[in-house]
Structures are given as C-alpha cells and as structure tokens.
Amino acid sequence: MTTLADSPTDTPRTPAARAELAATFLGNGANYDRYRPGFPLETVRRIAAARGGLLGDVLDLGAGTGKLTELLAGRADAVTAIDPSADMLAQLSAKLPSVTTHVGLAEALPLPDSSLDVVTVAQAFHWFDRDAASAEIARVLRPGGVLAIVWTVPDPRCAWDRACYRLAHPPRDLGDTTGALALGGPVHTPALPGFETLRGEHLQWSEHLTRSDYLQRWGTVSTLLASSAPDRAATLAGMEAILDADPGTAGRQLLKVRHVTEVITYRVR
Numbered sequence: 001m002t003t004l005a006d007s008p009t010d011t012p013r014t015p016a017a018r019a020e021l022a023a024t025f026l027g028n029g030a031n032y033d034r035y036r037p038g039f040p041l042e043t044v045r046r047i048a049a050a051r052g053g054l055l056g057d058v059l060d061l062g063a064g065t066g067k068l069t070e071l072l073a074g075r076a077d078a079v080t081a082i083d084p085s086a087d088m089l090a091q092l093s094a095k096l097p098s099v100t101t102h103v104g105l106a107e108a109l110p111l112p113d114s115s116l117d118v119v120t121v122a123q124a125f126h127w128f129d130r131d132a133a134s135a136e137i138a139r140v141l142r143p144g145g146v147l148a149i150v151w152t153v154p155d156p157r158c159a160w161d162r163a164c165y166r167l168a169h170p171p172r173d174l175g176d177t178t179g180a181l182a183l184g185g186p187v188h189t190p191a192l193p194g195f196e197t198l199r200g201e202h203l204q205w206s207e208h209l210t211r212s213d214y215l216q217r218w219g220t221v222s223t224l225l226a227s228s229a230p231d232r233a234a235t236l237a238g239m240e241a242i243l244d245a246d247p248g249t250a251g252r253q254l255l256k257v258r259h260v261t262e263v264i265t266y267r268v269r
C-alpha cells in the first residue's frame with residue numbers, strides 16, 4: 001500500500017478475502033515492478049541498526065519483485081527471497097541474480113530452523129496469517145534474530161495522494177491514529193507472538209513521477225486489480241478528478257509524491 005493498497009490498514013478481514021486479494025499479485029509482476037515505489041536506503045540502515053549495524057543472513061519475505069531486496073543485496077552476507085508469486089520472483093531474479101529465491105508462503109517457510117539473522121517483510125505482513133507466520137519467522141531466526149516490518153503509507157501532508165488512497169480503499173478509513181498519519185506521534189507497533197518489540201520509526205521521503213505513471217501505479221494495487229473493469233475505471237476517474245482539482249497537481253504532468261516509510265523492528269524471544 002505506498003500510498004498504496006498494501007498497508008497495515010488494508011488487511012482483509014477473513015482468510016478467504018485475504019487469499020483472493022493476495023492472488024491479484026500472481027500475474028502482475030512486470031507492472032508492479034515498473035510502477036511501484038521502492039524504499040529509501042535509510043530503511044535498511046535502520047534495520048541493520050537493530051543488530052549493531054550488521055545485517056548478516058537475511059530473508060526478504062513476501063519479497064515481490066524485490067523492491068526492498070535490492071537494497072539488501074550486497075549489504076547482507078546472503079539474501080533469500082520468498083514469495084508465493086513465481087511471476088513476481090521472476091522479476092526479482094532478473095534484477096538480482098545473487099539472491100536465492102523460493103516460491104513459498106510465510107506460514108510454511110521452506111527454510112531450516114535457526115538459519116537467519118534478519119527477516120524483512122515490506123508491504124506484505126497484512127497478507128499473512130499473523131500467528132502462523134510469526135511462529136515460522138521465529139523458527140527460522142537464530143537467537144537474537146531480528147524481524148523488520150516495513151510499510152510505506154501516505155504522508156498526511158500530501159492531501160491529494162491521501163485522497164486517492166481513500167478512493168482505492170473505500171471499505172476502510174485510514175483514520176488519524178496510525179503512526180505515519182500522525183507524524184510526531186509514535187509509530188503503531190503491534191505486539192507479535194514470540195517477539196519483543198524493539199523500535200518503530202518514521203522515514204519521510206519523496207519522489208517525482210509523471211501523472212500517467214502515478215495513475216498506472218494505482219492500477220497495480222490489489223483492490224483495483226480485484227475490482228470489475230467499470231469499478232476500476234470509476235476509481236481512476238475519481239483520482240483524475242482529485243488531481244485536476246488540487247492546487248498542488250492541477251495542470252501538472254510531473255507530481256511530487258511524499259511518502260512515509262515506517263520501520264518496525266522486533267527481536268525473537
């Protein structure tokens with residue numbers, strides 16, 4: 001969810017609904033990789049800081065096309081990427097041949113016990129069965145190992161982007177209580193079974209992209225992918241209307257999108 005659907009506030013309520021939405025990623029790797037934003041390098045520095053500055057052996061879980069993985073590769077001792085979508089992983093392998101990939105699920109990791117120092121999960125934890133995934137992540141981490149959950153969410157100062165986010169996520173309201181939407185307040189750090197919470201931090205950053213690419217980006221979001229063609233067209237038309245009306249975007253072909261990336265770290269008990 002960067003300003004997108006794959007955010008902590010977007011978790012489908014039932015396992016069946018979650019599986020249906022998650023399946024939208026299965027065949028959408030190329031568009032996902034082209035249009036979705038990456039992460040600031042500082043994300044990886046904050047994760048490493050939880051282990052005294054060293055990443056060690058890392059698993060990027062729910063790695064998708066490797067948007068976070070590419071910051072880990074070359075900085076960690078070894079990087080493994082797991083995702084249920086072979087299509088997403090094919091994009092990752094084309095960019096990052098040194099990364100070992102496995103098609104797999106967070107709830108049944110195809111890795112030995114105590115084999116990793118860090119597990120990262122970017123824009124994906126909401127797709128997992130929380131308890132089963134937490135148990136598996138704890139199993140594959142070495143003693144003292146770190147889990148890092150990363151979310152990029154709308155920056156509250158970017159009203160038009162936030163308005164588009166709301167259009168893409170009609171069943172849920174972002175509210176004003178999640179950490180990233182109330183900058184200055186603490187990041188929400190949900191407790192996870194088997195883990196001690198270390199830190200929750202905000203990183204503010206921005207990027208420029210064309211209006212066309214911004215709209216294409218929304219077309220890669222699970223809720224739009226799962227909706228009917230008329231509903232998807234209506235949502236995108238609503239976004240065009242927001243961009244036409246906001247003084248920060250009206251008449252502009254190049255948009256400055258502000259993001260907030262939350263980095264939440266945990267240590268296995």
Ligand SMILES: C[S@@+](CC[C@H](N)C(=O)[O-])C[C@H]1O[C@@H](n2cnc3c(N)ncnc32)[C@H](O)[C@@H]1O
Binds near residue numbers: 001026065082088124
């Ligand atoms: C929004 S994408 C995030 C991809 C990547 N981490 C990023 O930040 O660009 C969510 C990813 O979670 C994966 N996913 C969905 N359910 C999963 C599960 N149960 N276990 C592992 N990954 C899952 C999807 O296939 C998809 O690649």
